[in-house]
Amino acid sequence: DAKTTQPNSMESNEEEPVHLPCNHSTISGTDYIHWYRQLPSQGPEYVIHGLTSNVNNRMASLAIAEDRKSSTLILHRATLRDAAVYYCILDPGAQKLVFGQGTRLTINP
Amino acid sequence: GAGVSQTPSNKVTEKGKYVELRCDPISGHTALYWYRQSLGQGPEFLIYFQGTGAADDSGLPNDRFFAVRPEGSVSTLKIQRTERGDSAVYLCASSLVLHSGANVLTFGAGSRLTVL
Numbered sequence: 001d002a003k004t005t006q007p008n009s010m011e012s013n014e015e016e017p018v019h020l021p022c023n024h025s026t027i028s029g030t031d032y033i034h035w036y037r038q039l040p041s042q043g044p045e046y047v048i049h050g051l052t053s054n055v056n057n058r059m060a061s062l063a064i065a066e067d068r069k070s071s072t073l074i075l076h077r078a079t080l081r082d083a084a085v086y087y088c089i090l091d092p093g094a095q096k097l098v099f100g101q102g103t104r105l106t107i108n109p
Numbered sequence: 110g111a112g113v114s115q116t117p118s119n120k121v122t123e124k125g126k127y128v129e130l131r132c133d134p135i136s137g138h139t140a141l142y143w144y145r146q147s148l149g150q151g152p153e154f155l156i157y158f159q160g161t162g163a164a165d166d167s168g169l170p171n172d173r174f175f176a177v178r179p180e181g182s183v184s185t186l187k188i189q190r191t192e193r194g195d196s197a198v199y200l201c202a203s204s205l206v207l208h209s210g211a212n213v214l215t216f217g218a219g220s221r222l223t224v225l
Contacts, residue, residue: 030210032210032211032212034211034213036214041218042218042219043113043200043202043216043217043218043219044152044200044202044214044216045216046213046214046215049211049213051211085151087151091211091212093206093210093211093212095157095165095212096142096154096157096165096168097142097154097212097214098154099144099151099152099153099154100151101150101151102151
């Protein structure tokens with residue numbers, strides 16, 4: 001399974017943008033890049049996914065490097081409710097998703 | 110229902126007992142996944158079903174763990190002769206494969222299993 005590398009933890013302030021990095025140097029040409037997040041005492045929640053182009057949705061933006069070996073999840077204006085563990089995952093399509101340790105994001109008021 | 114439902118939400122059992130955990134996926138989702146999550150760790154894949162059949166059971170840790178999905182909807186994860194190391198949150202997810210081919214999972218809240 002292709003692996004991703006994320007920082008163990010990050011900290012940001014409320015109402016500021018947050019950039020969560022992910023390295024996936026062994027990504028294959030057909031792997032989708034997915035981001036999920038897990039709030040305390042809940043199951044993981046889908047955030048966004050992309051293949052080659054940058055993507056935006058109501059929750060976040062996903063910036064994908066031109067060589068696809070890294071990506072960045074962008075929360076444009078963090079709130080206290082965004083405090084969670086964020087997982088970057090490669091999806092080969094219609095198969096299991098393998099979660100790593102993720103990045104624990106702390107938001108300071 | 111609107112989401113993935115898991116029961117029970119909490120289960121406390123004694124070492125050596127048998128446990129069943131149930132997952133009711135989103136209607137129309139053909140794929141169903143089981144993960145388990147220990148404290149401070151990411152979810153660990155156990156098994157996934159495509160319809161009624163197990164498409165990948167490579168994550169089941171040993172033969173004490175078994176899962177079924179007889180009618181392609183509800184699934185039951187069965188754990189025999191439970192051990193203290195089985196204590197974890199067991200997560201179920203169902204998925205819809207998008208037209209693009211990407212696989213988006215919707216998770217339930219999990220069943221917390223404690224083996225004393």
